Amino acid sequence: MSLKIALVFVILLFFSFLSAENSSGSYLNQSVIADANLPTIKIIRRHGYAAEFHKFQSEDGYILGYQRIPYGKTSTTSKKQYPVILNHGLLSSSVDWIVNGPQKSLAYRLADEGFDVWLANARGTTDSKAHIVLKPAQKKFWNFTFHEMGKYDVPAAINYILNVTNKDKVIHISHSQGTSIFYVFATTRPEMSDKVLVHLSFGPVTMIPHTKSLFKVFVSWMKRIQLSGEWYRIGSFLEYSPAIASISKFICGQNRSPYNLCEQLINLIGGRDDEQFQKEVVLFMLDNLPSGTSTKNMVHSSQLMTADEFAEFDYGRSMNLKIYGRSIPPKYDFQQIRIPVRLYYGNNDLIANPTDTQILYQKLPKPAGCVLVPYKKWNHVDFLWAKDVNPLFNDEVLQFLHNATMNEDFLENLVEASIKDRAKYFFVFILILFFLKPEIIRRYGYPAESHIIQTEDGYLLSYHRIPHGKFDTASKNPYPIILHHGLLSCSADWIINGPEKSLAYRLADEGYDVWLANSRGSTESKAHVSLIPSQREFWNFSFHEMGKYDVPGAINYILDLTNKNKVIHIGHSQGNTVFYVFAVERPEMSNKVLLHISLAPTAMIPHTTTIFRNFLPLAKKMQATGEWFKKGPVMEYSPAVALLGKLVCSRLIFNFNLCEQLFIFRITGRDDEQFHTDLFTIMLTKMPAGTSTKNMIHSGQLISPGHFDQFDYGEEQNLIIYNQATPPHYDFSRIRIPIRFYHGDNDIIANPLDTQLLYQKLPKPMGCIRIPFEKWNHVDFLWAKDVNQLFNEDLLQFLRNVTEDKQFVKIATLKALEERRKAPVPVDIPFDEEAYKASQGSGSVNETVVPTYLQEMIENRLWHMA
Structure with missing residues (x-):
């Protein structure tokens, strides 16, 4: 249980860091205190936008709550043909998409562009914690992962939104685990592909064995929870609590604890970016986050860190045989995806490692581009909170959506061009794949797994x-x-x-x-x-x-x-x-x-x-x-x-x-x-x-x-x-x-x-x-x-x-000792x-003299080749 406590502590510090005080004079510093204790829908309205709250039922009975920004600040109706769904990441909520204020948050930028914007809240989060039969106090309520979110929640949301808006397609955009949910939807519900124009993945997460996030430390603990079935007994994980928010603020308050500890945690989880990260931008987020999920979802998420295939929940060999009729969980078949998909990634994203993103991109049947954000320190949360998010990221996304919605042939032509462009770099992809040894092993027909082992002195192997x-x-x-x-x-x-x-x-x-x-x-x-x-x-x-x-x-x-x-x-x-x-x-x-x-x-x-x-x-x-x-x-x-x-x-x-x-x-x-x-x-x-x-x-x-x-x-x-x-x-x-x-x-x-x-x-x-x-x-x-x-x-x-012979080692050792004794x-x-x-050909045996060519080789090649 000590690992569980440690994981909870790390996550709390992560979110508490986001709340630490800062004296900058930005827009949010002037308004964040007023926003801090408001529900998301009231924050939207306080920022001058129309806002609605909608509830609808998933196929398996969960009641999901979505916020809607139907049009821009200066409009009275949406101008675009396609509603946009924004889906957040693990332990987060819809607040992600509005936290950077009306000038920088993507939800507001999209609304001002004329889109009808819908902000998702995943099942189990604060605004989607209900069911037609089950109560959150019951363990059965929490028997889900991102699999059910993709298979049941996304289809329900799309159908509901299209019915309310009388449109025929949506645009789907997601960040972090929001992308995992989408890929489950696209592979398990291909019959609904004609209802989605395009999907945009920010910091995509499917199989992420190259992740360097601090969360990888807890994989072995999650493995034990998986094999023991303890995930079911635990039920929920980090549900929102005002008490937790207060404790976290106390731990990481600027004047109460070593601030660097909290800063280091955010760096180790998502990637360090001092220049773009706004300490004040999420001062109020502890009043919303962590928003909670199921322990089973946390375990499933951890399985992505050691797997080189995107697969359903791994219950362990014996339970897999009972549930799936096979010893390993089924893989999600990317060939089932019929929706154009565009990826955005950062070089400094410790969670969605660029290598894993490139491997994912090669698997997409309808690629629509794999875009590297042109800033070398761009990390996992910069998509949402970066100071310069508009010029570095949002403007490109908005231009892409403008092209996709204004030109009927744009996406079809882009997919065709992306497939050709991807083929040009297939050799580079093969080099990347070669580092993913389990992928090579499986190609030869063998089972393969990746495991992370923590040493006594803290290294992760x-x-x-x-x-x-x-x-x-x-x-x-x-x-x-x-x-x-x-x-x-x-x-x-x-x-x-x-x-x-x-x-x-x-x-x-x-x-x-x-x-x-x-x-x-x-x-x-x-x-x-x-x-x-x-x-x-x-x-x-x-x-x-x-x-x-x-x-x-x-x-x-x-x-x-x-x-x-x-x-x-x-x-x-x-x-x-x-x-x-x-x-x-x-x-x-x-x-x-x-x-x-x-x-x-x-x-x-x-x-x-x-x-x-x-x-x-x-x-x-x-x-x-x-x-x-x-x-x-x-x-x-x-x-x-x-x-x-x-x-x-x-x-x-x-x-x-x-x-x-x-x-x-x-x-x-x-x-x-x-x-x-x-x-x-x-x-x-x-x-x-x-x-x-x-x-x-x-x-x-x-x-x-x-x-x-x-x-x-x-x-x-x-x-x-x-x-x-x-x-x-x-x-x-x-x-x-x-x-x-x-x-x-x-x-x-x-x-x-x-x-x-x-x-x-x-x-x-x-x-x-x-x-x-x-x-x-x-x-x-x-x-x-x-x-x-x-x-x-x-x-x-x-x-x-x-x-075959339990005595062989002992006998062989005695024989070898005797042979060695007799040998010269x-x-x-x-x-x-x-x-x-x-x-x-060196011509010198003076060991105090370092040959010039060796010195140059060392200095210019060995330490500076990366």
Whole structure:
């Protein structure tokens, strides 16, 4: 229940922030006090407009209350052919559309343009809290989500309005969840399409897995409410209460509490925009908001944050089977939409992320444009409350509606042109889709889910799940499997080689419940409960924190969700480094991991010959000066850079051999026979996925001979932080989990000698397997053409033995210990730095000198590419 209290507190602070006092001399400052305690209809009349209140019944018996502005301030009748419906967002009400005053609010602007304007109030809100049989005190009253609002309320509103006005079509405009409601209507009631001229979506919300809003923190709690059925017992959620309004005002009153706390909350929920946000514009909104909804609607809304399909309410597998006759809820079929739809979105909208908006736009059968508001800080609420809402947004909307209503062929021609224009950017859409890994997974016929996991230190991690194989309905094996990617990469590593060769798919088809990790700071795990990526503090981590906090958070979340008692963990490259930190730092969790499998293990790599070794002097300089903190992120994903990399390395554009040499072979090891050209060009569209500069430096410190240590801050800072001149070693003797190694002879990152030396330190070894192909390099585990024969089959057989025989892990560990005892002990040969430098052509071994070309590359490319 603590999470529930926290969620309520966050929402209250969000709305209370909107009420904080401000001394600006705007129109609203002069009138807002008078408006504060008035019903919406009286506020409209006080602003000089005609206003009516209408009640009508939905098909399932709810009584909905809509305000109407039938014409403009200086008119006596509407001049336009089509009434306009304005539908608000979650926990809000019709007041959204008038709060910015008569000069800026869209409702008034539309009325003055001659439209007959109808302001919706969603069922369960203050003005629509009635039913012909049920009472709000009854739990059954609150058994609805935006699904019922779209399926029953919108049709009832349209029919009522057309009957009252004697018109044949309406224009529908919505914001935030108002758009979700419309898409349900358009997909479930296509027979009513001829009654809607066009729909305009502001900050559209359907599937929003890329949302960065603070609300995403509460997804796991909502998941528990969903699975337990508690949503029904709770009933309503945040119904309007004068007492709550008073408490919120007290908390965030300008002179009563730290104002920045409230300001931070609004920024974390909807996106920061100090220039456009008017603190005074909604001074009276606490007298109207939050307006309430059902807990079930809140849960359904949270499901949109982890889903890559727009679907009906997910009751959980067993209830879904009873209600839908299938284990997962039905998807809303966008192909059923017959209404032209125009999208408006902002680059700084944390709720309706631009990526999700673009993906939605590609699904629309009748697109009428996808318009980016021309202001880089435009956030989720700027559509309603921005200072410059007229020049930045309203004027464009009004011009569009003028064209749509004055020219019969305008919409038809626009849809045709939009479809053609959209096709031109299909390649860009494919790049976007590639980041939506569950979409790719489903394309190959596998089930897929997205999950948000909160770590102990507040980071929000995105994990993708393949719960079972293509032809199954549930996992058959008792152990979920976590796959953890390497440095600067992401979960796509495990699916990029297609359904026949990618390890994630092969494991799913073996009956495993597969979870694909995304490290903190990578493209899909770039969120925190209180920090934002633009803050340097966000990037103050390395693989140490990933192991100490992220792995435990993921394991506990997965075991809790799946009701299992152990996981199997598989890592590649730095995914292993992260795991070793976990195993050393959190030995109390060893009983939750059956075993770990290391592909190309990296912990101590003094013999590495990768080109990354050339960055060691720069890393040491940044370590000594503390510059890593000022830099923050490194090599964050940039669509522009990804596209440039793909074009430059295309055989049609440039010499592909140069890219092979620079980006693959000099980094990972040369393997022409197994190198997959097509996969490489695809990977360039999503890599690098980014990390912290501190993590890059810590990774470079692994090259220092003989030690696997915590981050080295330099002697002076080490004494302050660790109370010793050198960083503490990670103590391998604390590892209680069996570990199996796989390595390649031609891996120039995880050098075979380093792998053998590391293997000697494992308390519970389960074998150190050399891939039987002499050119096998660092990335062949993921991309090799013959990965099945050379690697996957051995791994899968090993896991079959593990799951079929409960004693196998114990016996295999004892056998490996005996084999290691009998085998010759590998000799740690000092690395020949002189020979390496000569082979690289640098001509210098002075590690205090940072090569100029490397310095320029770092400064001009790595930190400034986004």
